[in-house]
Amino acid sequence: MTRPHGILRAGFPHLTTLGMRRVTNFPTDISFGEDEKLYILMRSEGVATIRIWSVNDMEELTDELEGFSTYGTEDGQFIWPVNILTGPNGDLFVSDEYTNRITRLDNEGNFISKFGEQGSGTGQFDGPTGIAFDPSGNLVVADSKNHRIQRYTIDGEYLQSFGHYGNEEGQLNLPWGIEVDENDDVYVADWGNNRVHVFTSDGNLKNTFGSTGSGDAEFQRPTGISVDSHGDIYVADWGNNRVLQFNKDGDQVWSFRGDATLSKVARNYMLTNAVPNRLRESGRLEDERYIRRPRSVRVDEKFRLFIPDYESYRVQVYQKDFIELDETQFAAPLRNPTLEVT
């Protein structure tokens, strides 16, 4: 798919809110299956599991929940999972920064394979966090505590490594999220340096943006990162409780602070809970809408933006509204700002 010449940004409204406490606790990351199916990776201390959920949410709370994987170090188990990806055949790939391995499961949760071990050599990890597929179907991994990026075949054969510790341009400090676009450019959420680095496929720095703070284009520990097919970049800004959107050049476009509504499942649950309903009436309900401590952000082929709202046990979904523009509809970039805006 080639990127359009430009886009007319019509808005980015909140679409829906999914899940609630007990069923989607501490959503760390999310991946997409067929038929509007979502795989929600849930992680907290002592808990690691994958919940199967639907974009249509659930009518009412039930104990018959679909999901798989448990907390542990056996094959198919996880301790500190970070990212989940859907790959060929609908298989799922999960990184685990404690066991230092990438695990492949089928879409029913059956263990297929794994690779990785503790260390700083080739084929080794120290806290693998972000994972992404490149255009050739290889896996690119943020090897966080080794402060580097590694590339592997889908079967775990080592291909490439670049990056090292530091805060100079091109260096990394505990990178977390990673994304690869259709040009094989590698986007890294440089967690410790509060910035995004964009590398070419051979590891040369191509672009960088962001700095420490809470204003525009500033981060407090960026975690997840995604890129849509327009080249727009979404970064989960953990400490500032928001997601920032940038255009392909790294200029900030939008920010998402949260617009949660009651999910379908939450609505039905609350109908039978009188006291919490009274508390909601007495409290500052506005607080409920905001994103808390996001660790990931994902965008699907329909330009729906999924924000796993980590400390609020839910997923907030937005819909990008746009019209693609050709050269006659979108002027060339301006070198200077102008006041002639009529």
Next chain:
Amino acid sequence: MKSDRKLVAHLMRRAGFGATPSELDQLTAEQTYDEIVEDLVNPQRFHEIDMSYVERYYTGEPVAVHVGKWLYRMANTKRPLEEKMALFLHHIFPVAWGKSEHGPSLYNEINLFRNVGMTNFGKILLELSKDPAMIFWLDNNENHKDEINENYGRELLELFSMGVGNYTEDDIKNASRSFTGWTFRQPLSLYPYGHHEAVFQFLPEDHDYGEKEFLGQRGNFDGNDIIDIIVKQPATARFLSRHLYNFFVEDEVQVPSWETVPPKDPQAIEELSTAYMESGGDMKVVLKTLFSSEFFKESSRRPKVKSPTELIVGVIRQTGEFSKPKPGIHEFAVTTLNGSAIEGPLAVMGQRLMNPPTVEGWHTGFEWIDSGTLSERVGFVEKQFSDPNKPGVAEMLSKAGTLDDDPEQLVGRCLDLLGALTVSDETLLSLNTYAKTLSNEKDNAGVHNLIQMAASSVDYQFA
């Protein structure tokens, strides 16, 4: 050496959670005792721990997760006295998770203690009075101008500042009237989207603006005025000083006996009280007075049983097991988070952090010890030192060296590596007897046994 190794080790056990061999090497080589005290009471000289890194790993709703984060912080802080003061304030202003089951409020309260613990006692009491966890714990949210609830007013005077015998029932009533309307905004319910923080709120329409008489003074007092009056009382200075003495210097009798049993060292209480009164309740001044005093320097010879928290944090600092985040630190509080709650060593030893038994807090000193808790304590230490691959244990083994035909020297080195530990003659004899059985060749297993034996001694249970 610029300072005495045993004295500095004593200081770091009491003002913090103990020093590792490397830390003791550095401190004694580079700083005088007075310079170390000056650093301790000025924590802003050292970097605060990066909590974003800690919370990257330790997350979850159960209170055990919050306890785990605090334990990690205690074990790794570069500001040991700041963290020890948070623990001290948790001891004397105890609030239990069990009443509200609202984890964020409990965790925020500990953060509050850390932030104000080394400021001024008036500020500490003021912030405590505005703390939602405390307000709910002692029912000040039910203290209305037309229906007074005296719970907070009573405990503020009885347990938090002056002690029994220094105020009247009328003082309690008027203090309570002064705190009417001090409440918190209703936080949202746990369902459907998790806990939200509680925030202090003053409701002027629910405050009693009438005239009150308190400790002999008359006026239209509110909570600020009450605290201003309290902190200027010599009784407050004496009460706080005795708490500090009990926590940092020597085990005292339990608080309910303070009205009738005099302090073990009245002169020490007088020195601390004078520092308090002359500084207007400046905690840095009082703490500096305490750690610089002769009674503190000599107190290593007086009994001071480690609290379970001091014991556990001291051990994990020495083993180095949690010098970086790794799973399982919450297991010191509970051993599982999946539904059932099996008590961890902290609880078995008698101290559920963030969940004390009563408003009086924990009974300390020898009341920590019974046959069950002593067995748990010794077993815990022995187990924690059993893995020679833990970084701290490996460092000890590396530094301990070999027998070299001198068992007493080897024992001396092992005791030094455990924080310049002083042991009884009986313990020393046992350790020397065992050391004589070792080979002159490199006998890591034997030296490891020796370290475990020393750490498992009764002497190690004292701060």
